[in-house]
Amino acid sequence: MTEILEVLLRVVGVLAAFLLLPLLVGQTEHKVMAHMQGRVGPMYAGGFHGFAQLVADGVKFAQKEDVLPARADRAVFRLAPAVALVPYLVALAFVPLAPGLVGVDVDAGLLVVLAVMGVGVLGALMGGWASGNKYALLGGLRTAAQLMAYELPFVLTAASVAMAAGTLSLPGIVEAWQPWWLLWQGLGAGVFFVAGLAELQRPPFDMPVADSEIIFGAFTEYTGLRFAFFLLAEYAGIVLLCALTAVLFLGGWHGPVEDALGWLWTLLKTLALAVLVIWLRVAYPRLREDQLQRLAWQWLVPLALVQLGLTGVVALA
Amino acid sequence: MARLGLAQGLATTFRRLTRRAVTAQYPDVKPALPARSRGVIALTEENCTVCMLCARECPDWCIYIDSHKEELPPATEGGRPRSRNVLDRFAIDFSLCMYCSICIDVCPFDALHWSPEFEYAELDIRDLVHERDRLREWMWTVPPPAPVDSGAGPPPELTSARPADAEAAGPTGARAARTRTARAGAARRAQADSTQPDAVPPAEPGAAG
Numbered sequence: 320m321t322e323i324l325e326v327l328l329r330v331v332g333v334l335a336a337f338l339l340l341p342l343l344v345g346q347t348e349h350k351v352m353a354h355m356q357g358r359v360g361p362m363y364a365g366g367f368h369g370f371a372q373l374v375a376d377g378v379k380f381a382q383k384e385d386v387l388p389a390r391a392d393r394a395v396f397r398l399a400p401a402v403a404l405v406p407y408l409v410a411l412a413f414v415p416l417a418p419g420l421v422g423v424d425v426d427a428g429l430l431v432v433l434a435v436m437g438v439g440v441l442g443a444l445m446g447g448w449a450s451g452n453k454y455a456l457l458g459g460l461r462t463a464a465q466l467m468a469y470e471l472p473f474v475l476t477a478a479s480v481a482m483a484a485g486t487l488s489l490p491g492i493v494e495a496w497q498p499w500w501l502l503w504q505g506l507g508a509g510v511f512f513v514a515g516l517a518e519l520q521r522p523p524f525d526m527p528v529a530d531s532e533i534i535f536g537a538f539t540e541y542t543g544l545r546f547a548f549f550l551l552a553e554y555a556g557i558v559l560l561c562a563l564t565a566v567l568f569l570g571g572w573h574g575p576v577e578d579a580l581g582w583l584w585t586l587l588k589t590l591a592l593a594v595l596v597i598w599l600r601v602a603y604p605r606l607r608e609d610q611l612q613r614l615a616w617q618w619l620v621p622l623a624l625v626q627l628g629l630t631g632v633v634a635l636a
Numbered sequence: 637m638a639r640l641g642l643a644q645g646l647a648t649t650f651r652r653l654t655r656r657a658v659t660a661q662y663p664d665v666k667p668a669l670p671a672r673s674r675g676v677i678a679l680t681e682e683n684c685t686v687c688m689l690c691a692r693e694c695p696d697w698c699i700y701i702d703s704h705k706e707e708l709p710p711a712t713e714g715g716r717p718r719s720r721n722v723l724d725r726f727a728i729d730f731s732l733c734m735y736c737s738i739c740i741d742v743c744p745f746d747a748l749h750w751s752p753e754f755e756y757a758e759l760d761i762r763d764l765v766h767e768r769d770r771l772r773e774w775m776w777t778v779p780p781p782a783p784v785d786s787g788a789g790p791p792p793e794l795t796s797a798r799p800a801d802a803e804a805a806g807p808t809g810a811r812a813a814r815t816r817t818a819r820a821g822a823a824r825r826a827q828a829d830s831t832q833p834d835a836v837p838p839a840e841p842g843a844a845g
Contacts, residue, residue, distance in 0.1 A: 351653065353657070354652070354653050354657060355649040355650070355652050355653045356649075356652065357652055357655070357657050357658050357659075358657055358658075358659050359657040359659045359661075362661070598646060598649060598650070599646075601649045602642075602645040602646050602648070602649045603642070603645055
């Protein structure tokens with residue numbers, strides 16, 4: 320009985336985090352981006368500095384007509400938002416906040432999370448293919464190309480930190496983490512973060528949804544709640560990427576008073592990285608498609624390999 | 637070089653983040669409009685003599701004036717009865733008005749003024765024809781004239797209304813007198829040997845011509 324209750328509690332906790340954290344990141348993006356651009360952002364919804372803007376957006380999306388293009392592949396078109404969204408929910412369950420505070424503790428947590436995150440990108444690819452729209456198809460293909468290019472450095476750097484810790488378990492990696500790893504794995508952290516950003520198609524890597532060229536890429540034909548799911552998936556992806564970076568490279572719950580405040584340190588590191596994601600979006604223009612590919616193959620992959628070699632040498636020494 | 641540019645980009649956006657936003661909270665905070673803002677045309681209908689100058693000068697003919705004549709009994713016994721124009725309708729179609737200010741400039745009796753009020757949008761373009769009562773209401777929002785710049789001469793409104801003796805007091809005063817009224821007064825004053833300036837009545841605008 321207590322076991323069932325515990326599982327239920329963990330599931331509810333993960334679900335709550337999955338529903339709340341992306342909204343928090345979204346609202347932070349609204350306000351931080353606005354102030355970085357000399358604006359104030361939403362000010363009315365909810366009364367105090369527009370804190371309920373995303374709730375209002377959700378209500379708006381729920382009211383919109385659910386358009387299904389005549390030439391769409393109906394089943395795939397309908398399924399795509401779920402394919403984009405659910406993997407992030409699943410992956411979030413494996414990220415530990417503090418010792419013992421994790422949705423599901425498995426030995427190969429890192430492997431599961433990386434595999435599931437790759438599935439999330441398939442949602443955009445499915446949507447782009449099923450929309451029956453040339454812009455959506457172009458966006459979907461760009462998504463696929465980006466996924467192929469950036470998955471490699473992403474996984475290589477994650478492998479590097481797993482090698483350093485000698486385990487694939489996420490809580491195990493955090494346990495093994497030492498502050499000097501910031502230097503040792505710093506290069507890998509940068510590559511991991513940038514490659515993750517590119518996989519999420521966040522600016523400056525948002526070529527697949529470049530609105531000035533191909534409208535909104537794979538999401539062109541989506542409206543209402545389905546579109547909202549894609550948006551939510553993007554922000555859930557940010558949360559997951561930032562949480563993963565914090566757990567793998569920034570020491571997760573390690574910090575002052577980590578016995579009592581460990582979960583807070585993980586959350587704070589995640590949020591700080593999320594602000595960095597927003598900051599990068601505001602500061603940098605979009606990379607061209609060829610620049611995107613060149614960055615991946617000429618910089619990130621070699622750097623990831625260098626990091627992997629460095630990790631191997633130091634770990635064996 | 638490129639790396640420096642990346643850091644500069646981050647620095648610029650961060651510096652912007654630490655400063656106050658430039659956003660004007662318009663519906664909550666009214667904008668500080670400059671003096672002589674052309675918001676809407678207000679009418680002092682008491683000043684209007686239905687001379688029709690504004691309606692005729694209006695480049696897009698957006699001023700509508702209706703009037704009729706009224707006979708006034710003679711002021712003195714056996715005199716001629718005077719007729720007077722009575723304003724029936726004064727309306728401005730703000731869907732046509734291009735805010736050129738010509739009507740306000742040509743009005744000889746200061747019946748039209750600029751008001752800085754600008755919140756009179758309507759859902760139907762036909763509702764933008766505003767009648768005299770609405771135009772009269774806007775008159776209360778007309779600000780007092782802005783002070784003249786330092787170093788500028790006295791405004792012609794003051795020099796033309798100055799009593800005749802002040803103008804004749806010195807050559808500067810006579811030079812300042814520019815309007816027909818003032819010239820006529822000065823000329824008459826010179827003929828009257830300048831003994832009793834107060835006794836000279838102010839000349840009517842139409843008397844000299």
